[in-house]
Amino acid sequence: xxxxxxxxxxPLPAPAWVIGTYDSAGKPxxxxxxxxxxxxxxxxxxxxxxxxxxxxxxxxxxxxAFTVNIPSAHYVQATDYFGIASGRDExxxxxxxxxxxxxxxxxxxxxxxxxxxxxxxxxxxVEIGLHTQFIxxxxxxxxxxxxxxxxxKPMVDALDLFIWSDTYRRVGEPLAPAFSxxxxx
Amino acid sequence: xxxxxxxxxxPLPAPAWVIGTYDSAGKPxxxxxxxxxxxxxxxxxxxxxxxxxxxxxxxxxxxxAFTVNIPSAHYVQATDYFGIASGRDExxxxxxxxxxxxxxxxxxxxxxxxxxxxxxxxxxxVEIGLHTQFIxxxxxxxxxxxxxxxxxKPMVDALDLFIWSDTYRRVGEPLAPAFSxxxxx
Numbered sequence: 001x002x003x004x005x006x007x008x009x010x011p012l013p014a015p016a017w018v019i020g021t022y023d024s025a026g027k028p029x030x031x032x033x034x035x036x037x038x039x040x041x042x043x044x045x046x047x048x049x050x051x052x053x054x055x056x057x058x059x060x061x062x063x064x065a066f067t068v069n070i071p072s073a074h075y076v077q078a079t080d081y082f083g084i085a086s087g088r089d090e091x092x093x094x095x096x097x098x099x100x101x102x103x104x105x106x107x108x109x110x111x112x113x114x115x116x117x118x119x120x121x122x123x124x125x126v127e128i129g130l131h132t133q134f135i136x137x138x139x140x141x142x143x144x145x146x147x148x149x150x151x152x153k154p155m156v157d158a159l160d161l162f163i164w165s166d167t168y169r170r171v172g173e174p175l176a177p178a179f180s181x182x183x184x185x
Numbered sequence: 186x187x188x189x190x191x192x193x194x195x196p197l198p199a200p201a202w203v204i205g206t207y208d209s210a211g212k213p214x215x216x217x218x219x220x221x222x223x224x225x226x227x228x229x230x231x232x233x234x235x236x237x238x239x240x241x242x243x244x245x246x247x248x249x250a251f252t253v254n255i256p257s258a259h260y261v262q263a264t265d266y267f268g269i270a271s272g273r274d275e276x277x278x279x280x281x282x283x284x285x286x287x288x289x290x291x292x293x294x295x296x297x298x299x300x301x302x303x304x305x306x307x308x309x310x311v312e313i314g315l316h317t318q319f320i321x322x323x324x325x326x327x328x329x330x331x332x333x334x335x336x337x338k339p340m341v342d343a344l345d346l347f348i349w350s351d352t353y354r355r356v357g358e359p360l361a362p363a364f365s366x367x368x369x370x
Contacts, residue, residue: 002302002327004289009229009323010339012255012301013346013356014222015198016363037199037222039234042315044194047232049224070197076360080367104189116197117187126311128320130227135313138194142187154195156350161198162360163348165341171198172357175261175347178201182265 013165018082019048020067020100020109020117021059028093028100028109031056032083034164035131036068044138046120049131055087060134064122065106068136069114072160076168105139115159116143198350203267204233205252205285205294205302206244213278213285213294216241217268219349220316221253229323231305234316240272245319249307250291253321254299257345261353290324300344301328 014034021029035049046068050057060066071079078096085092093100100109103119110117120136149155161171199219206214220234231253235242245251256264263281270277278285285294288304295302305321334340346356 001330002297003330003333005326005328005333005337007229007323008326009223009226009231009303010326011223012339012341012344013200013348035223035225037232038194038196038220039232039318040220040313040316041194043313044192045313046194047222047224047318073360077366080361080363080365082367084364084367112187118194124311124313126309126320128225128228128230128309131225133224133232135311138192141190141193141195143190145186145188148188148190152190153351154197156197156352156354159197161350163198163356164363165346165356166338167341167359167363168361168366169341170357170360171348171350172355174352175258175355176265176353178265178349178352179269180265181262181353182267182269 011165013163013169016071016079016162016164016168018069018071018079018111018114019056020069020111021056022063022108023059023087024062027091029055029059029087030082030092030111032079039135045123045135046118046138047133047135049128049133051131057132060122063107065108066120066134066136067103067108067110068118068120069111070116072115073162073170074160075114076162115147116154196350198348198354201256201264201347201349201353203254203256203264203296203299204241205254205296206241207248207293208244208272209247212276214240214244214272215267215277215296217264224320230308230320231303231323232318232320234318236316242317245307248292250293251305251319251321252288252293252295253303253305254296255301257300258347258355259345260299261347300332301339
């Protein structure tokens with residue numbers, strides 16, 4: 001029996017991805033976002049929803065670019081920190097001890113230490129309500145060479161991903177093959 | 186050292202959520218979508234990106250409503266099936282053996298057997314490219330009573346969630362507390 005919890009939301013689950021931007025002075029900033037995900041295959045695009053009060057909001061409006069940095073479990077503390085502190089008050093890169101590298105394709109910085117990153121060029125801005133969704137076209141996808149498999153794709157087990165659903169939780173071992181198990185009936 | 190994989194995308198990870206709609210004849214349909222996620226907190230909203238060729242596309246345009254059904258690991262095979270087959274060719278509900286229940290708040294069906302569901306009213310339609318993003322305002326969030334904790338929120342461990350990242354993978358045990366571990370520096 002289902003119980004109604006009203007017009008509310010809950011991450012079941014949501015990503016914990018780190019959005020990289022430059023501010024007007026050229027200072028790199030990183031902010032963790034959960035209301036984010038892939039939104040289109042062609043052009044390959046990621047949507048990132050931010051509140052207007054976020055420091056990263058103006059950065060994206062001004063530079064029309066952002067990166068989406070994918071953390072491994074090793075960086076869970078830094079990821080949480082990037083979601084708690086504001087670039088308006090502190091230099092989050094300096095505090096984290098992590099390294100910002102200038103994007104190769106867009107005017108935004110990415111994290112050298114994280115295992116994977118998407119470089120995105122702003123494509124559309126969608127006003128929804130408290131959050132504004134920035135849709136960015138993926139101009140490049142970079143992965144640490146050691147995590148790329150023989151098929152040229154990321155080795156997900158090696159990446160040691162995590163998600164957010166009440167707490168941060170590790171992405172586990174394979175459960176079943178996609179586009180396959182559903183054919184067996 | 187990062188290696189560039191070009192302007193491509195990869196789910197690191199993505200949801201595997203099942204979108205419920207009625208077609209013009211009132212037949213319920215379920216389709217699995219990975220390019221989906223929460224996009225706004227107020228109004229609480231979910232974005233679902235679909236290609237125009239999907240049977241569910243016209244259903245959402247016509248009924249201006251959809252549900253987002255959250256599967257547990259027990260339903261991984263049905264979830265994969267809903268992503269492979271088309272409602273244009275077969276009655277996926279009948280084939281799956283699962284039960285469609287009419288939404289309480291919107292003109293769309295939800296799965297009785299899945300542990301959680303969001304009922305969404307179409308709020309905005311965003312043309313991106315190959316995919317169109319439907320943004321739906323959450324009118325109700327329902328969870329099986331046995332999975333609601335004493336704090337009135339879903340018990341994520343009990344829900345036994347999974348995600349898609351090359352294969353379906355179980356969401357694992359807590360790794361670290363959110364909005365907390367980042368304060369320890």
